[in-house]
Amino acid sequence: MATRNADARPAPTAEPLGSLDALARALRCLPGVGPRAAQRMALHLLQHDRPGARELAQALLRASEAVRHCDRCNTFTEDSVCALCRSGKRDPAQLCVVETPADLVTVEQTHAYDGLYFVLMGRLSPLDGIGPKEIRLDRLIRRATDGVVREVILATNFTSEGEATAHYIAELLAARGLAVSRLARGVPVGGELEYVDAGTLAQALRDRRWVAAPPGGAGNG
């Protein structure tokens, strides 16, 4: 007979599946993959896509061998300096600070920025013991004070940790005479006021821009 909490216990006569179970366990190193999804993935690969599984294994081995950090911007690359830092087409006077390589890719996809980057590979998070040393802000300071960079654009996340990180970096760099800016906050493109949260709308009010300057001539920013 079925018991009430049967699904919490392993089946007594279940086979020790060995390498299939080991694969399901190993798949749980992927972010967002729980035990059920991992089992589904393992069965799918074995049933329908063994060549894909072998290709994935090779890709994992190659990437964990080859991928390192760029000496200039700290993003992932296979060279000592990444292609973006080597590119002659980027403006070396602008440095955009992001938390992760994924954020760098996201900013690139806007096609709205042609300067260089610095990737923190993290954010300040005192509660988790991640301070300025752990994300090695000394490297950012060395990079930003190379004499060529004029403006540092802070593009960390607009979470409390990202904001705190931006604030901390801004003070460090302003003390060294650099112009420091932060991405604008406000109503998203296509946003309807009715559905925008109050905090964002309040910020959009505070940061409002003149569309026709008053006679006094006060501009914005």
Added chain:
Amino acid sequence: MATRNADARPAPTAEPLGSLDALARALRCLPGVGPRAAQRMALHLLQHDRPGARELAQALLRASEAVRHCDRCNTFTEDSVCALCRSGKRDPAQLCVVETPADLVTVEQTHAYDGLYFVLMGRLSPLDGIGPKEIRLDRLIRRATDGVVREVILATNFTSEGEATAHYIAELLAARGLAVSRLARGVPVGGELEYVDAGTLAQALRDRRWVAAPPGGAGNG
């Protein structure tokens, strides 16, 4: 300036990331993993869990080498006959037919069944060109007509394809003198009638069971 459909195009100066991109592409062989999730997984592994990535690679290689199908029940195993089929504790007169090894595990977790299994590794799906030959129903017939099996319990899914598969198998096996049953359909345990769909409720009405038999003595099943 940002263009309207910027995110559809790759960044012109983006670095050819090589093995990182290759890893993100390879991760898309996993079911339910799209391009964004794959990129997030690749970056996570490289940034936070390279030992996990290498372990996953080994597990993939080992499983795609070692895992094969059981000669008796067709489920995944590393031996010629799986531990469940070899077990002396199971009732060999009952054979439960499921679509996938995951379904087998799900039935085992009920602790409500102590017979043996047959895993179809699929279902009939004429629109996809999957007929009786493709899921090799001849093997099931050979297995079910070994002279020991008395009852075949059809536990394919209650989707249209699963139902069609159960119907087809029932006819094949009934013609060979076997007793064939199908999992009961009805209101789930803990279900509230208000939230049960009409089709399920209609089935529960048709398949209702006597709790006090009428004077005539008609029982159920």
